[in-house]
Amino acid sequence: MPDPSRILVIGAGFAGTHLVRALARLLPKEISVTLVSDESYTTFNPMLPEAVGASVFPEQVIVPVREMLPRDGPQQFIMGAVTALDRTKRELICRTLAGDIVLGYDHLVLAIGSRARLDLLPGMAGQALPLKTVGDAMHIRNTVLRRLARIELESNAALRRSLGHFIVIGGGFSGVEVAGELIDCLHSIRRYYPRVAADELKVTVLHGLGRLLPELSPRLAASALASLEKRGVRVRLETRAESMSAEGVRLAGGEIVIGQTVICTVGTSSNPLLERLGLPLHQGRVIVGGDMAVPNHPGLWAIGDCACVPNAFDGSHAPPTAQFAVREARVLAANLRDALAGKPTRPFRYRSRGMMASIGHRKGVAEVAGIALTGWPAWLVWRAYYLSQIPTRSRRWRIAFEWVLGMFYPPDITHLRFTRSHEMLADERRRQREHALETESAVATAR
Ligand SMILES: Cc1cc2nc3c(=O)[nH]c(=O)nc-3n(C[C@H](O)[C@H](O)[C@H](O)COP(=O)(O)OP(=O)(O)OC[C@H]3O[C@@H](n4cnc5c(N)ncnc54)[C@H](O)[C@@H]3O)c2cc1C
Numbered sequence: 001m002p003d004p005s006r007i008l009v010i011g012a013g014f015a016g017t018h019l020v021r022a023l024a025r026l027l028p029k030e031i032s033v034t035l036v037s038d039e040s041y042t043t044f045n046p047m048l049p050e051a052v053g054a055s056v057f058p059e060q061v062i063v064p065v066r067e068m069l070p071r072d073g074p075q076q077f078i079m080g081a082v083t084a085l086d087r088t089k090r091e092l093i094c095r096t097l098a099g100d101i102v103l104g105y106d107h108l109v110l111a112i113g114s115r116a117r118l119d120l121l122p123g124m125a126g127q128a129l130p131l132k133t134v135g136d137a138m139h140i141r142n143t144v145l146r147r148l149a150r151i152e153l154e155s156n157a158a159l160r161r162s163l164g165h166f167i168v169i170g171g172g173f174s175g176v177e178v179a180g181e182l183i184d185c186l187h188s189i190r191r192y193y194p195r196v197a198a199d200e201l202k203v204t205v206l207h208g209l210g211r212l213l214p215e216l217s218p219r220l221a222a223s224a225l226a227s228l229e230k231r232g233v234r235v236r237l238e239t240r241a242e243s244m245s246a247e248g249v250r251l252a253g254g255e256i257v258i259g260q261t262v263i264c265t266v267g268t269s270s271n272p273l274l275e276r277l278g279l280p281l282h283q284g285r286v287i288v289g290g291d292m293a294v295p296n297h298p299g300l301w302a303i304g305d306c307a308c309v310p311n312a313f314d315g316s317h318a319p320p321t322a323q324f325a326v327r328e329a330r331v332l333a334a335n336l337r338d339a340l341a342g343k344p345t346r347p348f349r350y351r352s353r354g355m356m357a358s359i360g361h362r363k364g365v366a367e368v369a370g371i372a373l374t375g376w377p378a379w380l381v382w383r384a385y386y387l388s389q390i391p392t393r394s395r396r397w398r399i400a401f402e403w404v405l406g407m408f409y410p411p412d413i414t415h416l417r418f419t420r421s422h423e424m425l426a427d428e429r430r431r432q433r434e435h436a437l438e439t440e441s442a443v444a445t446a447r
Helices: 014-026 045-052 134-153 157-163 173-192 218-230 272-277 322-340 375-389 393-406 421-446
Strands: 006-010 032-037 041-043 062-064 076-086 091-096 099-104 107-110 114-116 128-130 165-169 202-206 234-236 241-244 248-251 256-258 261-264 268-270 285-287 300-302 354-358 364-368 371-374
Touching (some): 045 173, 076 099, 128 134, 134 157, 134 173, 134 261, 165 248, 173 218, 173 354, 218 364, 218 371, 268 272, 300 322, 371 375
Parallel strands (some): 006 107, 032 076, 128 261, 165 202
Antiparallel strands (some): 041 062, 076 091, 091 099, 114 268, 354 364, 364 371
């Protein structure tokens, strides 16, 4: 007879960490709760565009999971990737730094999020820069800095223009946020690149629909559009990208928008683990009942971006947002407590409190509790909200301090490369060999 009190949660994103924290409050200490995740930190994805625009440092958008869990509770965190699941034996295999381990469970919660989709358009996998992880954000930021450094050294005017053109695909939240952050970042850091002219740097948004930010009211969407255009962003509505190449983006009508940097904020695909589990999916998300249990699989639950959760408030499916993931986690914690006590569970029911977007340095749009805000007040509300979500006080203070400093100084242009000493030595030896070969061939030609 297995111990009836082992809860295993896979995924330490918004959903998984909030669930484990809520369980720590609701469950007696005898019940073991284990959180397994392949990264040691949670990424505050809504702040990734700010990391791209160098408004915040990458370490400000992540929080170590171990810092988030209550220290005196029975919860355990294991860093490892779940690779397989045996639902009959109620066991999973987790690949850790110490090799594969088998973990048993009585209740298993899938909170594994989704992935960026890179096969949406031909050429996308090779050319587009997705924005889904903190690594993506750092890569885009470094690419932008490398482009500026290269423009300074190139003399071909067409090549300089192509290097300086940043194309953002998608005019939803992430696209608008990235475009706003990028244009402000380019304006502020150009002072460090004296041989790059202002008109050599451009940001273009390509958006398939008739207006930006379809999740917000038309008024706020128009305000975001006006703010972007005022700062020089070119927004092309009803414009569909068809394919990508090293040259740029080919549009549906055949036109090619020339630019070497394409940031793609559209398209998600399901986590490969979900596909391996063979559970019924709807649009790449596991189908769950109102209480977030997977039908016909006792002890299996799913929440967050990886789950298709019906919302009893309006009969819709909960959207894949952090706001909903956190609320789902709280309701599931209560449902797990009730299920363990043999009581009935309750359906997820939540009315969105609003939406916010930061659209550049100290600019935002927000709709909170029916009140529409734009510009600096919206941006302040946005930052205050995310600061309130940072789980530990020490980290909150550190981030608040950096944010205040960031209001008075230009963005950081450090292009950090983690080159290790033996890589430097190997590079040096390679250059010496190349130099020796060139000298040999020059001597041979002279003879
Ligand atoms: C650029 C961007 C901007 C966004 N802006 C907003 C916004 O402004 N407002 C908003 O509400 N939402 C926003 N979102 C959406 C929001 O980030 C997601 O809805 C939210 O992160 C979902 O939480 P989750 O816990 O379901 O998934 P995630 O946060 O993606 O977490 C999934 C976790 O599972 C782990 N994992 C995956 N597979 C495995 C495995 N096999 N084994 C172990 N661990 C695994 C991952 O490492 C990760 O820790 C944004 C998203 C992006 C990408």
